[in-house]
Amino acid sequence: MSSTPSPQRHVVRAVAGYLLGVLTVPLDLLGVLAAPFAAGLTDRIARLEQRRLTGLLGVRATGTPNGSPAVGYLAADVPVTGVPSGPRAAGYLAARSLVGVLGGLVLALSGLGVVVAVALVYGAVTGEAVPIVDATEPGQVTWATVAVLALPGAVLCFLAVHGLLGVVRADAWCLRSSLRPGPEELAQRVAQLTTTRADVVEVIDDERRRIERDLHDGVQQRVVALSILLGRVDRETDADRRTELHRRAIAETGHILDELREVSWRIYPAMLARDGLHAALEALADRTPVPTGLDYALSERAPRPVESACYFTASEAITNAIKHSGATAIEVEVVRAGALVRLRVRDDGRGGADPAGHGLAGIATRVTALDGTMAVDSPPGGPTIITVEVPCG
Incomplete structure (x- = not known):
């Protein structure tokens, strides 16, 4: 009824x-x-x-x-x-x-x-x-x-x-x-947008440098190793040795594909555009080595920029928790709060996360560009809770 x-x-x-x-x-x-x-x-x-x-x-x-x-x-x-x-x-x-x-x-x-x-x-x-x-x-x-x-x-x-x-x-x-809004509020808003635009440009440049570094230090080195293996296969006369080198070349090819897949996920996962935020977060949780729970309560898909901001916030928060906090469990929650989409990432690590750090600052810039807000609660000893709210018209 x-x-x-x-x-x-x-x-x-x-x-x-x-x-x-x-x-x-x-x-x-x-x-x-x-x-x-x-x-x-x-x-x-x-x-x-x-x-x-x-x-x-x-x-x-x-x-x-x-x-x-x-x-x-x-x-x-x-x-x-x-x-x-x-x-x-x-x-x-x-x-x-x-x-x-x-x-x-x-x-x-x-x-x-x-x-x-x-x-x-x-x-x-x-x-x-x-x-x-x-x-x-x-x-x-x-x-x-x-x-x-x-x-x-x-x-x-x-x-x-x-x-x-x-x-x-x-x-x-x-x-x-x-x-x-009055004149003072409009002036403040213009200043905020100007600062946000500059921060977004800086974040984009940082992302490009990181992608270039991943390709140079990861994929490129493996391609070089693969080319060396293939050259040794051509020069090798012993059949058993050729078979071994051929097996190693195939394995290296698999490593290259894995590296490329990781880089593409960090740039923009195809699953996010095709299947939406829920599927992308499920895949992210499955790929995370630390046990990660997901509570997704949106009844319909959010606009693409909102989904993108929420996904990369969760990805960066999980990466930070694994690298720096020593977390053993992570929880991700996505809910609708009126006209907002709220993402909450909690880990049981040692805490002490710095909101001004490079990764979290990049998240804040991405969220602010959408008129959203980010809050970081990370006392020494933990837990760390990162909450992002993004308007969803």
Whole structure:
């Protein structure tokens, strides 16, 4: 059975969200007044308003409605993420108070229109007086009166509905505007992106040098050894000796293929592109000499850059654990945390990992380039826990 709420339930939630937006105007004003001496209270009230928008009116961080036609139309694809705080929270609550008052007026006028329409129909049916429209004598309101007022009433109803929707959209716009970055934040972001770009270029150059070193010191030396063996096979006249040299040449060919396979895995494993992160991490765990457990809880494939960042983070973390920490067990966990993919690598080694070290710094650069974060918890004596969170839209 599907757990998706019905459209009627969505409509009820949307109406409840609108009514709460009107009723919480005094609370919003309290938050504005409390800002100078109780900023925490102001922030909490702003958080409550943000929850009302996201939980009842369907405004989502990605700008995508939550599946309901009614709520999706109300949300109007308005992107919202985060919660305003500090002076921005006070400014948001002040603007939202005005929107709430406007929403109350629109709701009152809409309610008055409904009362008038019901009174006219009641007067036409019963023939009684309808004082609300200045029809004080019985029989003044007839079906002809209702028919004449039906078209203006329909127009007013149309305007009232769009007024209600407009209030909801203005409500979401206030929150979105309060979350827009200011000039200082934009300047900081530009500086961060500039630094990240320089770090990415440096990491790419380091990777190229490492690949060149692997090919030169590993594959190239084995190819030279193979060519020497083949030359000795051509010069050897003894049949038994030729057979032995031929066997050694075949074995060396296998070693070369293994070296090439290792280098290709370090560059970019084909399995990652073809089968996804889960299969690539399973293969990585199988190839690791230390017992490695994998807990993979993603229900669908993440974008390719996210998969790549998570895979190389796990690969580098496992390599460091084997080379430097003396770990006897490693655990890899991949889960979805809201709009983030979280990768966690834990080993039981001696700890003391340096986040500024070459390998971990390269991971941090790769993750930062995707607006992600990396945390390293590695006290002396262990364990070491490396956590990476990458946005996954």
